[in-house]
Amino acid sequence: MVDAAQDQVNFVPPAEVEEVELYHPKSWITKYVFSQDAKVIAIQYSFTAIAIGLVALVLSWLMRLQLGFPETFSFIEAEDYYQFITMHGMIMVIYLLTALFLGGFGNYLIPLMLGARDMVFPYVNMLSYWVYLLAVLVLVASFFVPGGPTGAGWTLYPPQAILSGTPGSDGGIILMLVSLALFIVGFTMGGLNYVVTVLQARTRGMTLMRMPLTIWGIFMATVLALLAFPALFVGAVMMTLDRILGTSFFMPAIVQFGEQMEYGGGSPILFQHLFWFFGHPEVYIVALPAFGIVSDLISVHARRHIFGYRLMVWAIVIIGALSFIVWAHHMYVSGMNPWFGFFFATTTLIIAVPTAIKVYNWVLTLWRADIHLTLPMLFALAFIVAFVNGGITGLFLGNVVVDVPLSDTMFVVAHFHMVMGVAPILVIFGAIYHWYPKMTGRMLNVPMGHFHFWVTFLGSYAIFLPLHYLGFLGVPRRYYEMGDTSFIPDSAQDLNAFVSVIALVVGLAQLVFLFNIGWSMVKGKKSGPNPWRATTLEWQTPETPPGHGNFGEALPVVYRWAYAYGLPGAKEDFVPQNLPPDQVMAEGGEDLGAPAAQPAE
């Protein structure tokens, strides 16, 4: 019903807007440093995110060392451990994953995949990166202030976050909150660009229902971010005031070290609501781009159209909408009304439906497809496995009665690492192996890639599967040391040691990946413009890597969806989105009228 007029055979509506003049850089500085070109901004975002992500990786090693071999490393005190945990969690979720998926992949892929020359407001887009960089620098600065970074846990729950017993309550917490506020400001500038570019700046013929799923995922995630970050922003502002001015937004009357404090009358639960109103959508801010990208990786490398495209789009939209009404499933143990618990458990379980649809569709796309086990495909397959694993433990935790005993145990740690740690990171790797040739003109080295893949994939399982079991035993989360307990058997410690060793190995394997990125830039095999023989527009650019303005003289015109693979009678097993219909069929092949058309559902 949707495409009554637009999908008529061969018809592409005329251009509605004349082209906007691009900003042309005049010097090296405006070309590569203060660049307004989304592709350069994307690479700046990516490198910054990966650099700060490495810090978080090192922090995870330190934590694992402590957990695996307690009382061995004198330089890790309990206070340090809390600071490591907090910074690790916050960096991974916000400064690495959010920035890399939206700032990195969003900037690179949105204009290219939609046939636009750039984002709609390149100048604002540039500012977005610099504010993000500032946020990262403020965050890093908190490592160096007296008292060190905050150790409040990435959830930053008050009252403890700002009380003096918590490590980093001097300057660390303030810098953390300021950095978050800056991140949100910077992100908003970028996010507005991504949304408006998707809505208003697509090329001729690129209807909403012809957009690659990557774009759908990034688009919806950006919308979520624009609506969810405000809650965190407000929470951060109010907590900063509580900490600096002594207001009591989140602070109840409280006694510290035997002394009644000045605070009184605030609501700590209010912060939890604000935090999780942001925090749950945040999971999908990270997951939806991963969903979208993985759909495209699977389709390209299995040479088959994505199964149920329309359903996939709607699933993304519905998941996005539902993610705003489930937040309190993170607060089952906060003492809320059981009816609330009932409501939030129900909505949480409902999200599983569209999510499961997506998983089925990925699997059905693979069903009897021409699967090429390229590196991106390997990572995509690994993603499906990891995501299903994390999703299923999520179903457990969504139920109040199951969550209450498991809450704050290693089971939770295992669950969220599977679903929003391992799974999206695998997609990021897959995506880098997939798009690196477009960004540099060279392929990443395959043997190194295989090594990286197998160590990372099997290693992640070796790390996080045992944690599920430890969680069942009752090993608590955020504990510096287990000490002597009657309910945790000694063998749990052996398991912990094992996990720590693997974590180090997996971490080190990432160095191979980084080396590969640098090495292939110089020594990699030349890729040509379209090494994966993919249909989407970014592979059809006249130059590789794409030049300023992306598409040379004229913008591409889109005739079909992004999934025209393996059409009977076509010249090639893929039909690019912008290949005019009269050039699709092989010599002598019969003209099928509307070849490569998207099946109407």
Place this chain on the structure above:
Amino acid sequence: MTQSTMTESGPTPSPSALSRPDGMTGFVADWGSDQRAFKNVPWGKAMMWIFLLSDTFIFSCFLLSYMTVRMSTTVPWPNPSEVFALSFGGEPIPLILIAIMTFILISSSGTMAMAVMFGYKRDRKTTAILMIVTALFGASFVGMQAFEWTKLIVDEGVRPWGNPMGAAQFGSTFFMITGFHGFHVSIGVIFLFIVARKVWRGDFDRAVPGFFTSRKGNYEIVEIMGLYWHFVDLVWVFIFAVFYLW
């Protein structure tokens, strides 16, 4: 792919394909169509709308937080109509200053709307004057807010962390939320002046590229400015209602 296929343009549209269907189907077809989801909405305007949506969430979170702490505190809440009264000749008049401030802000929305209209009529002078009037209204609003803050802080001893009249959260939420709103108004005033200057010089008639963005300006900017201004105004109505009338 070769370059030639990139530059190929589509076949001329058949008339039947151009006519859009009516009703719900037409609505969906427009939305799903290529190039633009919102037909005839320029980029800047779309961006401002989406920004305002995001900003709405910020103000909503602020106001909901205010309501929550007002309920969570056990100390009685000060009576707003007494706190915000002004004395004229010994007679306290409740909420008089706020009434004036609200009136001014609403009037400024009127002048802004007129500026937009004259902008599209390419009446450079009138547009600029109306924008400056709007900005002056806005500036006087901020000025009165500063006066009110001074009165609360100096005369009544209200502080963000406490006050003599009752719950500490009264001062904290008041300063935070009106401060955040006043900040919005101030930003608006600054941009009104900047845009008014551009209108006055005729930048938009000659499509002069912007200093930072090097994007050619046009009168849509006046309308986008207007969207922002009306939004700030609308938010004030909510702040007014929940702060001063509750």
